[in-house]
Amino acid sequence: MNAIAPVGISAAAFLGRGKHDTPERRAAADVLTQAGLPRAGVEAWKYTSLRALADVPYATPPAQVDGAEVARLLAMVETVSGLGDGAGRVVLVNGRFDAALSRLPDGVRVGTFAADPVFADWIDPRGDVGTALNTLMAEDGVSLHVDTDVDAGTMLLVSIGVSHDDAPISFHPRHRMTLARGARLAVLEATVGTGNYLHNPVFEVDVADSAHLTHARLQAEGEKASQIAVTHARVASAGLYDSFNLTLGAVLSRHEVHAALTGERACVHVNGAQLLDGRQHGDLSSIITHAAPGCVSRQTVKNVLAGHARGVFQGKIHVERIAQQTDGYQMNQALLLSDTAEIDAKPELEIYADDVKCSHGATVGAIDPDQLFYLRSRGIALADARSMLIRAFLHDVVHLLEDTRLRDSLDLAVEAWWNQRNA
Structure with missing residues (x-):
């Protein structure tokens, strides 16, 4: 089944019976039927073309996945992030929650979209192509809930994509993060994989009064992969949604954030x-x-x-x-x-x-040639001088993240990317 044909999408081609045929899915199918994928002339997509995805025969991910490859990618995430020392983690493989690989964090109630396939009523399923596509195709995902005044610490949310023999697959997880009044949570979301796949996650983020959510994204998808991600966040009075997106991977990626400050001093x-x-x-x-x-x-x-x-x-x-x-x-x-x-x-x-x-x-x-000359004149090799200037350029933005542990994780990821590029 081609998950994202640009024109001629029919609701009947995607909607099953029973729980799959919902008003939200039907609305999403209608907008994709009428508009297809964004074309030149759509202002919000004028710089990013999805033409390369239009004719790819993306299929549903297979039930069996290479366990050794999944284990390798998970170990890489824990090493690069520095969060492998017993921190709670929730793991998805090809968009499906994997209980065996997960280590549920303390203070967080974890559920799945597959068990409770309900869409947030404050998000328009027709609002953007990523949300519409996800609403139509979502089968699983995770929900994270932190109760009133609970500090749930730091956790990992890992999404692993594995496509065999370059057979293209697509998966569309629907995630929800809900913090009650005064709650706190720091999440490092890491997306990695190998092979040819499309990852289309949507996050529903709800931050209540005086709650603090830190959401750092480490996008390190496979070199043949594509990602279309959307985050919808609403923040109540005196709440904080502190997010950071580090893009390293994928041949084509787009992360779209819709954030609404709905209460005073949010x-x-x-x-x-x-x-x-x-x-x-x-x-x-x-x-x-x-x-x-x-x-x-x-x-x-x-x-x-x-x-x-x-x-x-x-x-x-x-x-x-x-x-x-x-x-x-x-x-x-x-x-x-x-x-x-x-x-x-x-x-x-x-x-x-x-x-x-x-x-x-x-x-x-x-790179400023005067700064480069200054470093070279003090005996620093050209490659090292360039590296120092690039790392200095990135340092301020990474350190805008308030959570020090997640900030250190992103610093490690930047260092790993630079070392691999210059190996």
């Missing part, structure tokens, strides 16, 4: 970095909606692009009329390591309130 961070080489294409897009007074949003995204890689940043801060005393900041910076690398940046502000402090900007450049 705060959201949507920071990230993309480190791309070869012909990789990475897209970070966001819409941050200020829907209550006195809220704060911060977004800084840095890109390091080499070879023929292409990075995309589209960020929008939307301030509703009620959202007086909004404080919103957005910045995108790109470091191009070759003449053939490309960055497309489109920061936006849409403001309907009059008492706000909002700013945005974008910069693009190469």
